[in-house]
Amino acid sequence: MKPSIAATGGWLLMLSVLLSLIAQITGLFSGYWAGIPIWLVVMLFVPYVKPAQRKQIILLMLVGSVGLLYGVFSGLDGRYLLKTLDANQNVVAMIVGVGFLRIFAVNSVKTGETLPKGKSALIRTLFGAHLFGSVLNISSVMIVGDKLATQSKLTTTQGLVLLRGFSACAFWSPFFASMGLALVSAPGAELGTLVSFGIPICLVALGLSCWQIIHRDDADTLSGYPVTLYSLWMPALLAVIVITAHKYYPHISVLSLVTLTSLCFIALWLLFTKGYHAIVVARNHIESGIANSSGEVVLFAAAAMLASGVAASLDAMNIQLAPEHFGPLEAGVTIAVLVALAMTGMHPVTSVVLAGSVLAPSMADPNMLGLTLLMGWSLGITVSPFSGVQLSIQSRYDIGAKDLLKANWRYITAMYLICCSVLWWYSTQI
Incomplete structure (x- = not known):
């Protein structure tokens, strides 16, 4: 990507973040105004997105456009067009805001350290990668993985540690894109409920991963990341701030709180250090670092168009695809479908938005849908060889897709049954 394109896109996205926060906090104007700079960025960034992802994005936009046109010619009002213009601006703003935390993460990594070895080191790395990932998203995988790669080529076991630690974040983290999209796709879902159920599921997933990792043949000889209490204070602090702020300011969306918290933290840290x-430093990140999220930004905008087009078409044809009752059985089927779509290469952003647009209109309990979407997202990115995190691990550290799939299928089977059991238990409590 040309530096001038990256810089222009970066400043446009910062404008979108500013408009999004002002709209959410003050209510002076509608949030869709923040979507206008995003669509300008889409026009700039589309040519630079990876070819495979660009094809998917163009397809989403075409399908969404056809649906919107059908809705317009059927006499629907402009709410679906405004939803398209919105471009998932709350989620995009969160991605941009959280992206600034990479500045802290990169500057906090020490060089020349001796890496610990053995099963306990791998377990600490798993939990450390998880806590880093819960705030830093996929950049945490690169930070931890690159550190391990300084000693020797990463093995499948180490790749498994990175993958499991990262993918489990999708169950609960307010800073993770899965939570942002689940809250948007399941209107009315409550952060507190999703987190309170997501954390126990996450702990089970990490516990199962620990058991599998320490029983691998090479676990005693591999190096882990030097995780310390000092290195974990930032993700823990930010998570507590967001959850506490949401309790006292429930009228402000969780996504905006995450964005604002991230920006305030990095601003104060930069000023003091x-x-x-x-x-x-901040300007350099805006003009070059933000462009690293170009694929995600374009994909979220395209997903907004797809969701609007599907909803407009269904409304115009008066079709209701959602089941009359969405209980644990239907939720379990939805998770299986989301995982199957992930195996075909469909990005979870697309499948989650599509599921939300179909199921949300008739959903009696949005928390049930929100939990379902989070579970489908986590299991999908764990098992699919085409997920963003898997592709990064495969290409960056030369770990085979078949090896990861072989190491993951028992975990996915067990976690699917656990997720279905949790959803059944949840349904008995409401």
């Missing part, structure tokens, strides 16, 4: 150079 960089002084006058803070502005230079």
